[in-house]
Amino acid sequence: MREFILFVALALAWGSNWPVVKIGLESAPPFWLATIRFFISFIAxxxxxxxxxxxxxxxxxxxxxxxxxxxxxxxxxxxxxxxGQNYVSSGTASVLFASIPFFVAMFSYMMLRSERVTVLKVIGIVVGFAGIVVIYLGDISLHGEMAIWGAVVITLASATAGFTTVFVRKHLRHVDPLLLTHTQMIPGFILLLVMALVFDDVSALKLNANTILSTLHLALVGTAFAFWAFFYLLSRMNAVTLSLVGFVTPIVALFLGWLILDESITARLGFGIALVLVGVWFASREPSGSIVSQKS
Structure with a gap:
């Protein structure tokens, strides 16, 4: 039960990240926003x-x-x-980053001998991803060269997240999740700070309510808590199953939009949500048959 509650809380935390990042980017350059976010998380x-x-x-x-x-x-x-979110819509970014389960499944097949990539997991991932595409169908667009580069970069971010998920599951799942989350922020913060100093103009950073509130939310909820919960669950769950949280977070974002911003839930969105839920159900099942039985 604790794992289920944390999975839902993780989906809620990460589901709110995409719109909050967009709000933060209105008054802060991308790398400075990320740098400040992780610095606050590290302190917390x-x-x-x-x-x-x-x-x-x-x-x-x-x-x-x-x-x-x-x-x-x-x-x-x-x-x-x-x-990447500077150059593509939130919907496009959500769809591209929702490809994480594909990368986790691929790297699990290559690196994890004890976890099988089953037929139902593959079916569930495909159906769930189709649901994400349906949800954001009207908001998927790439206009101009920079938008294409933005899409490529976000896809690379998804692949990187997929690899690190499997790497942690294989090599670091015995490490205390709190210490693992905290110590990883040291090289992450340094790298982000270097990128901010090289690529961003610090004078473009505006200190206002949007910057402060969005950064605090991203740091405390979307990073400190979310990554602790993720690594805690990763030490106890199949990597592919846990990666399905990437399918659930867009549904959370839609629900928050309906609840807080009075946004409507159309029939298309409802169909997409249904596909996602069916996909998650399929992919989270553990049958005896599998596409590949990993060698022990």
Whole structure:
């Protein structure tokens, strides 16, 4: 039950990220927004660690792996997302980033011998992704060269997130999730800061209510809590099954839009949501047959 509650909470946290990032980008350059976001998250998680005082024994001998994952998942992946969203619509970004389960399935097949890529998982991923496409059908567009580059970069961010998910499942699932989340932010923050200094104009950073509130939400809810929950669940769940949260988050975003912004839920959106839910149901089942039985 705890895992289910955390899965739902994770979907809620990440589902609110896409519109909040868009709001933040109105008054902050992409890499500076990401840098400040992760700096605040690092401080917040550090405060929790000082209070809980977990043992660092699980990290011993794994610093190299943690630095690699932190650089890729926090630095490269989130840096790419923030940059790419400057040039594509939220719908396009959501669809592209929802390809994570495909990459997780691919890397699981290549790297995880104990977890099988089953027929139902593949069917569920395809059906769920089709639902995401249906949901955002009217908001998928690429106009101009920069939009194409934005789409490519967000897809690379999705592939990077898929790889790091499987890498953590294989090599770091025994590490305390709180310490894993916190220590990964060190290389991620450094890499984002370098990108901000090189590519962004700090004078474009405007300190206003939108910047403060959106950054706090992204830092505390969409990063600190969300990544702790993700790594906690990843130590206990199949990597492909957990990656299905990427299909659920757009539904959360739609629901929040209906609840808070009085946005309508059309028949097309309803059909897309139904496809996503059916896909998640299929992909989360664990039958005896599989496409490939991983060698032990």
């Amino acid at each position: 998680l550090g405060s929790v660690i000082l209070f809980k005082r977990p043992s660092y024994q699980s990290i011993s001998g794994n610093w190299g792996k943690i630095m690699l994952v932190g650089s890729l998942s926090y630095g490269v992946s989130y840096g790419f997302i923030h940059w």
